Amino acid sequence: MTRTKALKALRAGISLAVALALVGWVVVSTGIEPVKVLASVDHRIFAAAFLCYGVGFLTASWRWFLLLRHIRVHMPFLTVLRLALIGLFFNLLVPGGVGGDVIKMVYLRRESADRYPQALLTVLLDRLMGLAGLLVVSIVAVGLNTAMIAGGPKELRGLLAVVALASLAGLLGGLLFFLWPWISRWGSRWSGSLHARLPLGVRMVIAKTTDALDLLRAEPLKLLGLLLLSIIGHLTSTAGMYLVARATSFGAFELPFAPCLLATQLSNLVAAVPLTPGGLGGRDLVMSLLLRAAGAPQQLAGAVPVLVTMLLVAWSLIGGLALLWERGSRMAAAGMADDASN
Secondary structure (H helix, E strand, C coil): CCHHHHHHHHHHHHHHHHHHHHHHHHHHHHCCCHHHHHHHCCHHHHHHHHHHHHHHHHHHHHHHHHHHHHCCCCCCHHHHHHHHHHHHHHCCCCEECCHHHHHHHHHHHHHHHHHHHHHHHHHHHHHHHHHHHHHHHHHHHHHHCHHHHHCCCHHHHHHHHHHHHHHHHHHHHHHHHHHHHHHHHHHHHHHHHHHHHCCHHHHHHHHHHHHHHHHHHCCHHHHHHHHHHHHHHHHHHHHHHHHHHHHCCCCCCCCCHHHHHHHHHHHHHHHCCCCCECCCCHHHHHHHHHHHHCCCCHHHHHHHHHHHHHHHHHHHHHHHHHHHHHHHHHHHHHHHHHHHHC
């Protein structure tokens, strides 16, 4: 094993250990027994929660499909869905919620042919669109939970500072996106000579990327539609968490929807930070903290994050089935090609 591979394996092992430690801390600190919790849930409501997370994933896949079409990269929706499922599976193996994006970039090379630079750009844009929707819903959630935030622990106010900084970064990014034509014209005086010195292949990639961004910039209503799809996806994940809370049976406490909205969005925001595979552990810890701040019983605050993690892992494993199907179909195609050549 090379030094680079050894370091990658060590990093992956450390991030997995951190994720398991955080989940373990939530379990121990709340005194729950995950096996008993899973056995005691209302399975019909739990199945509905599983479907909610699936709807959220389908919405995100459809958003990516539309984004590809907007910049004239034409791929069947089933192909986009398959690549998104494979990316979802690899999110479990790479720290943060963006590991699957790298895998999607790899698979896109074969599917998008000469439109690969534009298709590659959509992976980044789709991620940014998802984060934009997350920030919009987070801001609304903060407004709906001001009383809880005011009386909550100091850690909660620290999370809100992260939301504020991320919102500011998102606003600056949006302004840069729409003002870029003016900025590029202003800077063309000194950048023109640098651009001319670049290799032809690099200049072609830059030109294709610029054209794709111009197509999006010219149709702001389509961008708004993509943002709405992102918001819908985040709301369905909130509905999934709310149903998980309803499926458990810890006393007569009924968790309102507004704290679920805040807990889901802030925990997903933390999960996007590349510290643990798929954001596991960090998401559980933040979600548990926010549920306690909302007045949820200690066991409920421990059971809900763990059950949500189970559902997310289940959907990631479905992505693993898509990966197996992909590899199986490629091997079958290679075998048919060998038979034809013989």
